[in-house]
Amino acid sequence: MDISVENVTQIWKSRNGSKVTALDQFSHQFKSGQFSCILGPSGCGKSTLAQIVGGIEKATTGTVSIGAADNPAVTSIGGPSVMVWQSQNLFPWRTVIDNVAYGLEMAGVSRAERYERARVLIASVGLKGFESHFPSQLSGGMRQRVALARALILDRPILLMDEPFGALDAQTKIVMQEELLRIFDETHKTVIFVTHSIDEAILLGDEVIVMTARPGRIKEVLPVNLPRPRSVEMIGTPEFGALFDHAFHLIRDEVTKAMAEQNAAAGAKL
Amino acid sequence: MNEERSWSGLAEKVLPALSIVAFIGAWQIFVDYNKIAPIYLPSPLAISEALLAMIGDGTLFTNLGATLLRIFAGFALAAVTGIFFGLLMGMSRIVARVADPWIAALYPLPKISLIPLLIIWLGTGESYKIVISAITAFFPIVMSTYAGVRQVDRGLVKAALDLGANASQAQLTVVLPGAIPTIFAGLQLGMGVTIILVVAAEMIGGSARGGMGSLLIQAGQVMETEKVFAALVALTLMGAAIMKGQQWLDHRLAPWADHR
Numbered sequence A: 001m002d003i004s005v006e007n008v009t010q011i012w013k014s015r016n017g018s019k020v021t022a023l024d025q026f027s028h029q030f031k032s033g034q035f036s037c038i039l040g041p042s043g044c045g046k047s048t049l050a051q052i053v054g055g056i057e058k059a060t061t062g063t064v065s066i067g068a069a070d071n072p073a074v075t076s077i078g079g080p081s082v083m084v085w086q087s088q089n090l091f092p093w094r095t096v097i098d099n100v101a102y103g104l105e106m107a108g109v110s111r112a113e114r115y116e117r118a119r120v121l122i123a124s125v126g127l128k129g130f131e132s133h134f135p136s137q138l139s140g141g142m143r144q145r146v147a148l149a150r151a152l153i154l155d156r157p158i159l160l161m162d163e164p165f166g167a168l169d170a171q172t173k174i175v176m177q178e179e180l181l182r183i184f185d186e187t188h189k190t191v192i193f194v195t196h197s198i199d200e201a202i203l204l205g206d207e208v209i210v211m212t213a214r215p216g217r218i219k220e221v222l223p224v225n226l227p228r229p230r231s232v233e234m235i236g237t238p239e240f241g242a243l244f245d246h247a248f249h250l251i252r253d254e255v256t257k258a259m260a261e262q263n264a265a266a267g268a269k270l
Numbered sequence B: 001m002n003e004e005r006s007w008s009g010l011a012e013k014v015l016p017a018l019s020i021v022a023f024i025g026a027w028q029i030f031v032d033y034n035k036i037a038p039i040y041l042p043s044p045l046a047i048s049e050a051l052l053a054m055i056g057d058g059t060l061f062t063n064l065g066a067t068l069l070r071i072f073a074g075f076a077l078a079a080v081t082g083i084f085f086g087l088l089m090g091m092s093r094i095v096a097r098v099a100d101p102w103i104a105a106l107y108p109l110p111k112i113s114l115i116p117l118l119i120i121w122l123g124t125g126e127s128y129k130i131v132i133s134a135i136t137a138f139f140p141i142v143m144s145t146y147a148g149v150r151q152v153d154r155g156l157v158k159a160a161l162d163l164g165a166n167a168s169q170a171q172l173t174v175v176l177p178g179a180i181p182t183i184f185a186g187l188q189l190g191m192g193v194t195i196i197l198v199v200a201a202e203m204i205g206g207s208a209r210g211g212m213g214s215l216l217i218q219a220g221q222v223m224e225t226e227k228v229f230a231a232l233v234a235l236t237l238m239g240a241a242i243m244k245g246q247q248w249l250d251h252r253l254a255p256w257a258d259h260r
């Protein structure tokens, strides 16, 4: 499914009345069946963008429409997309299997069937044996994998992933990246994947959207033409290295800018 | 190092019990040595004799039973109404707005001051004792239920909606369980005040059917001090047993709440 983001601006109002512009006139066409990675400094509005695309938050101005070009619909929560949250948002009172099966339960799928499907997903993210653990009994990396399984089980055409592998150790991260690549090659979902890692963005994405420091705008869209199926070994190739260098220079400027701004803001408060 | 650890572990287990034994022993010696008159301070031995006698002739259990029945009736009434209105307030802004001035006005009022009014309206029978304790317990329960619903992580509600839950499914599967630890805390507070109010109401109202409060007053009036102490011991044990039972039940019903 195509996703068309047009002139989205998001202004958050905090309790004390101050305003933060998280996104400023953001426009982009996410093509059906494409894997788009979003790279940008902390606080530039990546999570905000993912939530607006998912219909979870409503943009201050601008529109997000989803569907074929001749029949687009305004995005809505619980629609064709599903979110893997940066903060996971697992239900603390549900065991792993009941977290993973939640969406099916709400859709009225029978207990036997949803457990059977949940077990398959839990095994695929390497958590076999942890079905009846509560989230509080898991490590941060394990929780991220539960969050991933909980979203994947619904098999929605659009996957919104907000730093889903941020808390994983290097080895598990590679395994999960390859698992995600396998799923993507099989299902050709439309994926929007937020990350802080340049390597990860290039390894996974068909395009890497580099954002500016807040307020978030698009700094540059880098097409990634590495062949699929991808594998972690590609990280060593010269093509990969060239893309990395390019993205690194773009992002370094923005991170420096973002940090200078934060320091200035802190200085102004003192 | 290891030895030290095991010593302190042992001390942690033994010292609390030992402190109680030492206190009772010191009390016995103090009373015996100073020849204190039993109507002022009976010795632990005399108290336990009185307690055994009260168990033997059945007065303890009839009175304790009457009190327990009132406690559970008052608590159940408060729990059902308190949780119901608390959920209603948490889930509907209008209800919360309307309820707000009422609660703000009535919450700080010492409920015990309603006793004269309730006696005029209801007499000194069972209903007055149950109603006064239920009114008192209602407030902590309704307040914590409301607070519990409000402090539920909005991110979890959004996640539920994103996963396809409709609004009422989200209330039932996210807001309600999310509020449960806070509701349980309110129920414990409510149980505490129910016990206080039932016994106080029994002391003021008196009763043909007995109760620990009226037992205390009667024993006090005729200066049977060891009976007063025996009743206090029984009340203490009853309160502790109820509180422990409640904690055990909370743990059984919401096992995730302990370790988060």
Ligand SMILES: Nc1ncnc2c1ncn2[C@@H]1O[C@H](COP(=O)(O)OP(=O)(O)OP(=O)(O)O)[C@@H](O)[C@H]1O
Pocket: A012, A013, A014, A020, A021, A022, A040, A041, A042, A043, A044, A045, A046, A047, A048, A049, A086, A214
């Ligand atoms: N619900 C909200 N209410 C108010 N302000 C918000 C809210 N969500 C985000 N913000 C603000 O909007 C800005 C962008 O936040 P966002 O979470 O989108 O950044 P991000 O790019 O995902 O950052 P990170 O990489 O650290 O996750 C921040 O300044 C943040 O404080």
Ligand SMILES: [Mg+2]
Pocket: A046, A047, A048, A086, A162
């Ligand atoms: Mg974020």
